Amino acid sequence: MSADVYLNVAIGGVLTGLVYGLMALGLSVIFGVVRVVNFAHGEMMTIAMYLAIAAFSAFHLDPLLMLVPIAVTLFAFGYVLQAGLINLFITRAEHSQFLLLVAIALIIVNVLLILFGPDAQNVQVAYAFDSFQIGRIIIDATKLYAGVAAIVVTAVLFAFFRYTATGTAIRACADNYTGAQVVGLDVRRLYALTFGLGAACVGAAGTILLLIFDVTPAAGPAYTLLAFVIVITGGLGSMPGALVGGVLIGLTEAMAGLLFTPSAKSMFAFAILVLVLLLRPQGIMGRGTA
Amino acid sequence: MIVRLVDGVPRRALWLAIGLLVLALAAPAFVGDYLLTVLILILYFAYVGQAWNIMMGFAGQLSLGHALYVGLGAYTAAALYVHFGIGPWLGLLVAAPIAALAGAFVGFLAFRFRVAGVYFAILTIAVAEFARIGFDHLGWTGASAGLFLPVAQYARNDLWHLRGHPAMFYYILLAATVFAFVGCYALMQSRVGYFWLAIREDEEAAKASGIDTFHYKMVAVIISAGMTSFAGVIYAFYYNNLFAEQIFGIGRSIEIILGPIVGGIGTLFGPVLGSFVLTGLAEMLTAALAAVGVDVPGAKQVFYGICLLLVIILVPDGIWPWLARKLGLKERQP
Numbered sequence: 001m002s003a004d005v006y007l008n009v010a011i012g013g014v015l016t017g018l019v020y021g022l023m024a025l026g027l028s029v030i031f032g033v034v035r036v037v038n039f040a041h042g043e044m045m046t047i048a049m050y051l052a053i054a055a056f057s058a059f060h061l062d063p064l065l066m067l068v069p070i071a072v073t074l075f076a077f078g079y080v081l082q083a084g085l086i087n088l089f090i091t092r093a094e095h096s097q098f099l100l101l102v103a104i105a106l107i108i109v110n111v112l113l114i115l116f117g118p119d120a121q122n123v124q125v126a127y128a129f130d131s132f133q134i135g136r137i138i139i140d141a142t143k144l145y146a147g148v149a150a151i152v153v154t155a156v157l158f159a160f161f162r163y164t165a166t167g168t169a170i171r172a173c174a175d176n177y178t179g180a181q182v183v184g185l186d187v188r189r190l191y192a193l194t195f196g197l198g199a200a201c202v203g204a205a206g207t208i209l210l211l212i213f214d215v216t217p218a219a220g221p222a223y224t225l226l227a228f229v230i231v232i233t234g235g236l237g238s239m240p241g242a243l244v245g246g247v248l249i250g251l252t253e254a255m256a257g258l259l260f261t262p263s264a265k266s267m268f269a270f271a272i273l274v275l276v277l278l279l280r281p282q283g284i285m286g287r288g289t290a
Numbered sequence: 291m292i293v294r295l296v297d298g299v300p301r302r303a304l305w306l307a308i309g310l311l312v313l314a315l316a317a318p319a320f321v322g323d324y325l326l327t328v329l330i331l332i333l334y335f336a337y338v339g340q341a342w343n344i345m346m347g348f349a350g351q352l353s354l355g356h357a358l359y360v361g362l363g364a365y366t367a368a369a370l371y372v373h374f375g376i377g378p379w380l381g382l383l384v385a386a387p388i389a390a391l392a393g394a395f396v397g398f399l400a401f402r403f404r405v406a407g408v409y410f411a412i413l414t415i416a417v418a419e420f421a422r423i424g425f426d427h428l429g430w431t432g433a434s435a436g437l438f439l440p441v442a443q444y445a446r447n448d449l450w451h452l453r454g455h456p457a458m459f460y461y462i463l464l465a466a467t468v469f470a471f472v473g474c475y476a477l478m479q480s481r482v483g484y485f486w487l488a489i490r491e492d493e494e495a496a497k498a499s500g501i502d503t504f505h506y507k508m509v510a511v512i513i514s515a516g517m518t519s520f521a522g523v524i525y526a527f528y529y530n531n532l533f534a535e536q537i538f539g540i541g542r543s544i545e546i547i548l549g550p551i552v553g554g555i556g557t558l559f560g561p562v563l564g565s566f567v568l569t570g571l572a573e574m575l576t577a578a579l580a581a582v583g584v585d586v587p588g589a590k591q592v593f594y595g596i597c598l599l600l601v602i603i604l605v606p607d608g609i610w611p612w613l614a615r616k617l618g619l620k621e622r623q624p
Contacts, residue, residue: 039406085603092606094407095352099551102544107595110588194314195400198389217588220297225419228412236408267423270416274399277413281405 004136009258010251011139015147017204017250019209021243022150023223024230025157027203032237033194033242036086037094039101042223043108044199047213050116056123063123063210065147070207071200072155078199083192090191105220112217118213126215142211153204154243157197161239170194174237201226226266229273235286244285248272303619305470314464315341318457325414326456330528332569333463334521337473339561340470341517341550346547348474348483349510355396355414357542358391358421359515361399364532368439369431371527378452382523386516392417393515396506398485406493416539422538432532439530452527459528467562475558477513486510490556518546552601554608563610571597 027041038044051070052063078220090096130141159169163226173180173190181187226249231237249269256268276283330622338360340346345351366388367381393552396417431501447454452462477483488496497503526532536542553564575590605612 031408039412088603094411095346095547095551095555095607096354096602097412099548099598100352101594103598103602106598107592110595112592113588114586114592126468137454225415225540229416230411233408258323264423264427264552267420270420270423274413274414274420277400277405277409277416281409 006255006258007029008138009250009254011137012143013254014247015139015143015250016254017247018147018150018243019152019168019205020226020230020247020250021246022154023202023205024227024234024242024246025154026198026205027206027227027229028234028237028239028242029157029201030195031231033170034082034090035192036090036097037101037228038198039098039224040105040108040220041227042225043105043220044074044077044204045202045209045223046112046215046217046220048203049210050121051125051212051237052207052278053116053211053215054125062125063207064145065244067153067207074203075196075200079192079196081199082195083188087191089190101260109217109220110221111235116216116217120215120216123210124212146208146211149208150205153201155210157176157201157242158239160197162288166190166193169199201274203264206254222266226269230270231286232273232283233276234244235283238283238285241283243286245283248284249254251272260269296430296500300533300619302617306617306619318349318460320537323456326568328573330456330460330463333460333467334524335546335549335565336562337463337467337470337570338518338546339553340474340558341521342475342547343475343550343555344517345510345514347550348478348490349486349507349568350493351400351510352411353414353511353543354411354540355394355416355418355543356514356518356546356549357538357540358392358396358414358418359417359518360522360533360542360546361421361538362389362392362524363519364526364537365425365431365534366519367523367542368437368526368532371439372437373430376522377450379537380525382520384521385519389522390516392421393511394508395477396551397511397587398436401504401507406543408425415543418543419540422534425534425538427462428534431534439527441530452468452524456528459484459524463524466524470517471558471562476565478558482506484510487520511564517545546559548598552598553612554607557608559614560608560610563579563613564608566607583607 023041023045027038030036030038030041048070051073054065055066055070056063085100085104086097089100125142127145127146129139132139132141132144149165155280161171170193171244172183173185173187173194177187180190230245230249231242231243233248234241234243249272252272253265256265256266260268278284317329321329342353342356346352366385367378370376370384371378396414398448399405400413405413413497425431431437432491439508447458449458452459485501488499488501489503489506493503522537525537549564550561551564552568553562554560572590572594575593579585579590579593583610591601601609
């Protein structure tokens, strides 16, 4: 194999990794603020993927056009979930929250199974087999669009947290819960808002990822695990860390798929996770943990 | 020893335990083949749940990867049997140390480097997933095509090679569950048990009062892993087929811990009760859906999920602590 192959696969891996990063960003935002680990994260992503599939098969709408509507739908889903259920659990023990989200995940997977059946589904966009050639480098059009879309959504999210009053308030909740309450912030509403934003992130990521991958109802738990691996690698609660972790894992999976066998690719992702936990438990970009 | 063991146990709890045991001993004589397999499943989850409870309920370490130890136990014993003709009980002597070693590995990584809480939980998932994919590619144990134990016609129950009627497996699992129950009670009352309790409640305070927290957390994970591997051995010889994709899967790890959480973490009756309630619920849903003619894949799991949600919302500490109050029994609370 020539060096070109490696480079092409690596670029594909990085672009996919950006979408992974966006997915993981949702998990990281939720954990960073609400302090709940969303064990239904991947399952929420498959909801978004199936929404995009439904829109495509009914009206032939490109997933990239559906990005905003689906993200908004998932936002509503996340908001209601947090306001209605998870807020009851924020003061409970970790295993209790875990069970709650596992139950939610179980319901999501099987409702999707009932609605869409067990077979893998995808969308066939017009540009599915297009590619761009720059010198000797060839990039798939779908992956390029996916990567760019992921960067745009991430930039919007960063800007929201940085420059808007609500974004600042949410960061305040994350930094100092008691302090946020003292200055009169409605923490419960902000939590619901945050969970909604995390859900919107993963909704956008799912819509974009559909350009690259198929979806089955059973894919949810695997994506949840992938999101965990990424956020812990990058640093749980760190927004740039999620992106860095996503790119790193995307790259690792692509290279492992090329050098070994594609079915063993996630083994390397887990190996990286174990290494990171050993050498730098707070993650690559994470702040020190107590 | 026995006398000391039952000292201080509320009489009513003792009678309850003995009554249940008598019922369980007599059950195979009265139930059909189908119910017997359900009872085997209940005992299986009661036993593994009890083993998991040592880590989470006693020492406060949330493991979400106990399928790792089931899988290692199952694969070790099955591979020794298939390749070398070594029987399951000798196989257990190899399998339990291997699982305990894996537990020690996870524990060492986590506790030495102060990986705790959510991070610890995810580390346990990661190691189990790593093993799942690894065994899925390991040719010696059949890789993804699965590992099968030879199933011969049996004329009688061969206890030594674990070939025989489901009732034999039922009694083995019943013995294991009783053993685990009594063993856990003894652990709870022991010095180690109180150290675990201290670690669970406040690790810093435990350390400050001179408890070697690293050491005792290691003890918890090693005992729990070794105990769990026995369930794996039984699993392998009961089902006679192993697929890494299934046995190491995160779904299995979750199944293991649902029982003790629903039943009541840190209690002795919790894992048994939780396993009974959940397995019974699952079977009842199957029967109910079949009765109304619903044959949609996934429908059962949706109802199961909704029931889980209701339980966790209504009785957050688990069913046993609530039931124990109703029955006027008192057990050490989590």
